[in-house]
Amino acid sequence: MVIERLKEWKGWQLAILSGVLLGLSFPPLKLGFLAWFGFLPLLRALLRERLIRGALLSFFAGLVTNGLALHWLIFNIGAPLHITTASLVAASLYLSIFWGLFGFVFLWLHSRIGAGLVLMPCLWVGLEFLMSLGPVGFPWVSLATTQTDYLPVIQLAEWTGIFGISFWLVSLNSILYDLFIVPRSHRLFLLREVSLVLASIWLIGYVRLATLSNDDQSKRVTVSVVQPNIGPHEKWRPENRDEVFAQLDSLYLIAADSQPALIIWPEAATPAFLTKNQRRLAQVRNRIRQTGIPLLTGTVDWGLSDRKRHYYNSVALIHEEGEIPIYHKNQLVPLGEFNPFVRQLPASEDLNLGHYARGKKMTIFELGETSFASIICFESVFPRLVRRLTLEGAEFLVVVVNDGWYGKTAEPYQHEAIVRLRAVEHRYPVVRSANTGISAIIDKSGREVATIGLEEAGVITASIIPAKGETLYNRLGDWIVFLAFLSLMHIGVRHWRAANS
CATH class of the missing domain: 3.60.110.10 (Carbon-nitrogen hydrolase)
Incomplete structure (x- = not known):
């Protein structure tokens, strides 16, 4: 199995591999499918490390991803090379801080309550949201951008915005990783789950495209x-x-x-x-x-x-x-x-x-x-x-x-x-x-x-x-981010109560 072969790789090699897969999934290469499994090497590296080293590996994976996705910053003809190089380095370092935080919290959830993989989509969506805030917010590298060549997939944005697409992608990665590490007797069930997660989004998208109503031609x-x-x-x-x-x-x-x-x-x-x-x-x-x-x-x-x-x-x-x-x-x-x-x-x-x-x-x-x-x-x-x-x-x-x-x-x-x-x-x-x-x-x-x-x-x-823009996302905004934070807080409070009971 692929995951078994990755056991021989060192942590930094796995982090680079994830960074390359995810970095290349951004336009214009039309390789968005790489994001469906791009986290697997990083997960393999994280789950054999302690908190601080895991956070550093995740930060490193983010550095590679952001460096590849945003490499064009260095070609800005409006500034000298040393300024454009500094802007690429600064942007990559800043965004990779969120990746490092992801690795740290993911490992904490996994080691303390065994819920790292389950809560991984909530954690990622929460951090992507934070990445978009403030005067230096930069949601350009949202995972949703990797899927824009797949018209049925991005129809999900009508209900959830970009964070719902990111949630789906990270969920797919989490289930795929589970598929490779569980005993063979459980793999058939997880294979069905992976197929359902992957196929459902495409099916829903195709149906939605087919049923989009004709607007008022007047x-x-x-x-x-x-x-x-x-x-x-x-x-x-x-x-x-x-x-x-x-x-x-x-x-x-x-x-x-x-x-x-x-x-x-x-x-x-x-x-x-x-x-x-x-x-x-x-x-x-x-x-x-x-x-x-x-x-x-x-x-x-x-x-x-x-x-x-x-x-x-x-x-x-x-x-x-x-x-x-x-x-x-x-x-x-x-x-x-x-x-x-x-x-x-x-x-x-x-x-x-x-x-x-x-x-x-x-x-x-x-x-x-x-x-x-x-x-x-x-x-x-x-x-x-x-x-x-x-x-x-x-x-x-x-x-x-x-x-x-x-x-x-x-x-x-x-x-x-x-x-x-x-x-x-x-x-x-x-x-x-x-x-x-x-x-x-x-x-x-x-x-x-x-x-x-x-x-x-x-x-x-x-x-x-x-059109009036009367979609679920338009009415409720980033509700999926609210639910993600709520889930993380609920698990955190439960763990704190259990530890102090």
Whole structure:
């Protein structure tokens, strides 16, 4: 048996093997099935170690997983190599702390009450949730992302969000490990259990896809997405600004030929503070006046507060006249758009680790009788932020993005895959406009209706059907995380009482 052969491997070798399997399961390699058994070598290593050494091995496995999944951080063309290398190391180390904690608590549960494998899914989901919190939260590497190539599997997100998919994956790993270590007489039962866990999620997904109701066709809205494919450095050079606006205008006119209800430009599309630059704003509004089609565009913006000028990464809905509704990005990129350590380390302000201020309000845009929300780039990996916007009335979601900093690496593929999960969670369309790709129009099942590939300029147009996002996940949020913590607390209290009785 495979597990028997792994007995000869050293703990650090098993940790590396798990890290490689799980790291390679992330897009774009289409190897998501590796996550179905990727924890097995690590479990083999943990269950023969003591608490501290087990925690270190788990930390090491996390370091390999995160290093592989996030290797693209080192290719950021917006920063020198020593900064991008430091960001990869820092992100991997930070996220691996949660892996180390997983190994420690797992072994404690196993050694004290023999419930490590049983509670392993609850423990993992709880730690994944904690990984997503705070100003340096980073749910990008949720195990759910590994399954985005399997459309039936991700339908689970409608009820449980991403943490339910992670719970299913870790449960599968736990049962598989049990299958390999129990006596032969018990293996038939566990084999049936593994088959049931694996097959049920696919069957439920296929049935759900087949039974998704047809929405109210009278609410159909046509949208056009523009992908200009302009390098992030070239855009802001003074000699290129007129050319950039000319290209955006040309693509706007191509999109207008399809007579959509809305045309979308990507994150920071214009090399100007568009809402403050009257000349550029007049150019845009003149074009909108000619076509009658409003424009949603990413733009940098500024505002005064406490007698200081604060800069924002924003998205604005522009009509031919009138007030311009605008959304300022709420969830900024740590060490890219803001410095989370500037208060503790004032000297770090000189390192230029980000200069944007955080927006504090949610914005719901109106488009005729339809309401929608728009978020910016990194924000799309935070399901709770999208849920808040949906509860406030958004009937579809627009994501404006600039992944051009990372070129043809794994980053834009992973980023686009994550957005598909948002569509399933709320059963409404998601429209993604990226500067250099991947732009996509995604339906409520998470299926791509239209796309533009990496480093291509173009326009895609499709009809979408807005929806209220009335799913179980939308109503109850991360209820599965609450149950996971409740289960862990219940077992902990029972053990404490037994130890003190």
